[in-house]
Amino acid sequence: MEARVLEIRKGILNKNDEIARGxxxxxxxxxxxxxxxxSSPGTGKTALLQRTLRTLREQGYSTAAxxxxxxxxxxxxxxxxxxxxxxxxxxxxRCHLEAQMISDHLSDWDIASFDYLFIENVGNLxxxxxxxxxxxxxxxxxxxxxxxDKPLKYxxxxxxxxxxxxxxxxxxxxxEFDLETASANIxxxxxxxxxxTTSAKTGAGMTEWLGCLEHHKHERxxxxxxx
Amino acid sequence: MEARVLEIRKGILNKNDEIARGxxxxxxxxxxxxxxxxSSPGTGKTALLQRTLRTLREQGYSTAAxxxxxxxxxxxxxxxxxxxxxxxxxxxxRCHLEAQMISDHLSDWDIASFDYLFIENVGNLxxxxxxxxxxxxxxxxxxxxxxxDKPLKYxxxxxxxxxxxxxxxxxxxxxEFDLETASANIxxxxxxxxxxTTSAKTGAGMTEWLGCLEHHKHERxxxxxxx
Numbered sequence: 001m002e003a004r005v006l007e008i009r010k011g012i013l014n015k016n017d018e019i020a021r022g023x024x025x026x027x028x029x030x031x032x033x034x035x036x037x038x039s040s041p042g043t044g045k046t047a048l049l050q051r052t053l054r055t056l057r058e059q060g061y062s063t064a065a066x067x068x069x070x071x072x073x074x075x076x077x078x079x080x081x082x083x084x085x086x087x088x089x090x091x092x093x094r095c096h097l098e099a100q101m102i103s104d105h106l107s108d109w110d111i112a113s114f115d116y117l118f119i120e121n122v123g124n125l126x127x128x129x130x131x132x133x134x135x136x137x138x139x140x141x142x143x144x145x146x147x148x149d150k151p152l153k154y155x156x157x158x159x160x161x162x163x164x165x166x167x168x169x170x171x172x173x174x175x176e177f178d179l180e181t182a183s184a185n186i187x188x189x190x191x192x193x194x195x196x197t198t199s200a201k202t203g204a205g206m207t208e209w210l211g212c213l214e215h216h217k218h219e220r221x222x223x224x225x226x227x
Numbered sequence: 228m229e230a231r232v233l234e235i236r237k238g239i240l241n242k243n244d245e246i247a248r249g250x251x252x253x254x255x256x257x258x259x260x261x262x263x264x265x266s267s268p269g270t271g272k273t274a275l276l277q278r279t280l281r282t283l284r285e286q287g288y289s290t291a292a293x294x295x296x297x298x299x300x301x302x303x304x305x306x307x308x309x310x311x312x313x314x315x316x317x318x319x320x321r322c323h324l325e326a327q328m329i330s331d332h333l334s335d336w337d338i339a340s341f342d343y344l345f346i347e348n349v350g351n352l353x354x355x356x357x358x359x360x361x362x363x364x365x366x367x368x369x370x371x372x373x374x375x376d377k378p379l380k381y382x383x384x385x386x387x388x389x390x391x392x393x394x395x396x397x398x399x400x401x402x403e404f405d406l407e408t409a410s411a412n413i414x415x416x417x418x419x420x421x422x423x424t425t426s427a428k429t430g431a432g433m434t435e436w437l438g439c440l441e442h443h444k445h446e447r448x449x450x451x452x453x454x
Contacts, residue, residue, distance in 0.1 A: 040268045041352050041381065042373025070353065072379050093383070095322065095353035123380070125268050126297065126322035126351055145372035145398070146269025152299050153350070154268065156320070171372070174401045 016131055020099035023134030030112040033217040034119065036133050038157055039141035040150070041123030044167040046075045047200035048141065048209075049118055053082035055210060061115040066105055068097040068122045075120060085109065095127035102133050116213065125150065129157040136220045143168040144177035148185055155189040163194045163212060170199040243358055247326035250361030257339040260444040261346065263360050265384055266368035267377070268350030271394040273302045274427035275368070275436075276345055280309035282437060288342040293332055295324040295349045302347060312336065322354035329360050343440065352377065356384040363447045370395040371404035375412055382416040390421045390439060397426040 027034045037045045049065060056063050064085040067076045076088035087105050089097060102119060111117065119135060121128045140161035142150055145168060151158045158164065164186050172179065183195050196212060198205035254261045264272045276292060283290050291312040294303045303315035314332050316324060329346060338344065346362060348355045367388035369377055372395060378385045385391065391413050399406065410422050423439060425432035 040350070041377055042267060042370070069380055071382055072376070074376050074379065093353075095351075122353070123267070124322075124351060124353055126320075126349070126354070143269070143372065145370065145395070145402075149299070149301050150268055152301065153296055155298055168372070171398070171401055174398055175372075 013130060016099050019103060020132035020134040023099050023103050024132075024136070027111065027117065027134060028136070028220075030114075032111060032114045032117050033137065033213065033220060034117045034133075034135045035137045035139060035213070036119045036121060036128075036135035037139050037141060038121045038125075038128045038161070039123060039167075040125050040143075040146060043123070043141045043143040043146065044200055045120050045123070045141055046078050048165070048167060048198060049120055050078055050082055051200045051203070051206060052209070052213075053079060053084050053118070055206065056116060056213075057082065057084060059210075062113055063116045063118065064109060064114050065118040065120065066097075066102060067120045068101070070094070070122060079120075091122055095122055095124045096131050097121050097128065097133055098131055099133050115217065125154040125157050129154075129160050137162050137216050139163045139165060141165045141167050142182065142186070144172045144175050144179075144182075148178050148182040151182070151185040151189050158186055158189045158193075161190065161193065162216075163196065164190070165205075165209065166195065166197045168199060168201070169197040169204055170202050240357060243326050246330060247359035247361040250326050250330050251359075251363070254338065254344065254361060255363070255447075257341075259338060259341045259344050260364065260440065260447060261344045261360075261362045262364045262366060262440070263346045263348060263355075263362035264366050264368060265348045265352075265355045265388070266350060266394075267352050267370075267373060270350070270368045270370040270373065271427055272347050272350070272368055273305050275392070275394060275425060276306055276347055277309055278427045278430070278433060279436070279440075280306060280311050280345070282433065283343060283440075284309065284311060286437075289340055290343045290345065291336060291341050292345040292347065293324075293329060294347045295328070297321070297349060306347075318349055322349055322351050323358050324348050324355065324360055325358055326360050342444065352381040352384050356381075356387050364389050364443050366390050366392060368392045368394050369409065369413070371399045371402050371406075371409075375405050375409040378409070378412040378416050385413055385416045385420075388417065388420065389443075390423065391417070392432075392436065393422065393424045395426060395428075396424045396431055397429050 068089045073088040080086040138161045295316045300315040307313040365388045
């Protein structure tokens with residue numbers, strides 16, 4: 001029975017990959033940068049995103065956000081306070097978002113009017129790693145409160161990410177967090193990955209993070225022929 | 228295809244429930260209290276367990292622990308330092324432990340010699356909630372660093388727990404954690420649940436937590452006729 005389930009799951013993943021590929025082509029053609037944020041519950045995805053959306057809006061960028069949750073629309077309401085279009089995706093108990101959910105929730109938005117589309121995934125270090133959402137950039141967040149060992153314990157999600165952000169850096173001392181060890185552990189499972197540190201509370205590292213977004217927007221959203 | 232997967236998943240769950248029921252009878256007959264610890268990654272299951280195992284050993288109790296992880300045996304090694312039998316269960320990428328895994332890993336232990344058996348589940352607030360491991364007591368941990376809203380966002384895991392522990396209470400002030408709101412949110416999804424606060428670092432709340440274990444051991448492990 002297990003083998004049959006694995007087979008069917010693989011089928012679902014393949015179907016998801018196919019939808020994700022089509023979605024990525026559509027988003028690329030519309031010229032926006034799509035970012036999928038993944039992390040444990042409570043790592044601070046919403047707090048970082050709140051500050052990011054607000055700052056990008058002040059800088060004149062047009063942004064939008066999709067927020068996945070099993071229950072509640074708390075995060076969507078928190079993000080909507082930044083004054084940008086936000087939609088809640090209720091996963092009905094599923095531990096991850098899927099490409100079809102993203103596609104469905106974009107249907108009445110003019111995606112070509114956005115510079116950035118942020119997707120806040122369900123808080124989970126396991127399941128979301130297998131689901132391509134058609135994003136250009138997958139960002140994995142690790143907070144200083146979670147411990148330095150998490151990249152080794154959940155390698156797939158770190159391995160599938162393009163950028164890692166160590167959040168709540170303002171709490172590093174209180175948590176006796178060892179940044180060097182954590183960075184070495186991230187590097188061990190995903191050699192060469194860019195590692196940023198941020199605090200959504202103090203604003204530390206926000207300039208580098210916004211610079212990273214800008215860099216990737218330029219790199220990935222410029223048509224190949226004009227690069 | 229989705230309906231078919233749900234059907235098969237339900238079959239697996241039913242099979243798990245059946246194995247869990249048999250396992251629970253076996254553990255009860257052996258007279259030990261079995262505790263399943265569930266939480267997000269980085270909430271501090273291992274740190275609390277380390278301190279718990281050490282203290283129980285000093286008090287003359289016989290304990291053992293099973294630790295589920297997708298990768299690495301770091302936690303098992305940390306727990307083994309408490310000088311009690313510990314086994315690692317590698318879930319091979321699965322986001323939860325299952326009753327059969329527990330049963331398999333108990334086969335060469337004399338379970339009747341233990342007073343307490345602790346199971347540290349995979350760090351995940353979604354998947355482990357559906358899998359009965361044959362435990363007597365399910366404990367859900369929430370750290371002050373994760374935010375007060377998590378019980379509302381992940382109601383199933385809080386709803387299926389017998390006791391909730393708010394961990395890392397020493398960091399409450401640094402995290403501007405509102406204990407009252409968090410407790411109200413836990414109470415909202417699981418009315419009447421006992422809520423404890425602990426710090427594995429300072430030892431705060433350990434007496435109440437050990438008292439809670441003792442209480443449940445007495446309540447649940449005394450044969451009905453002699454209660």
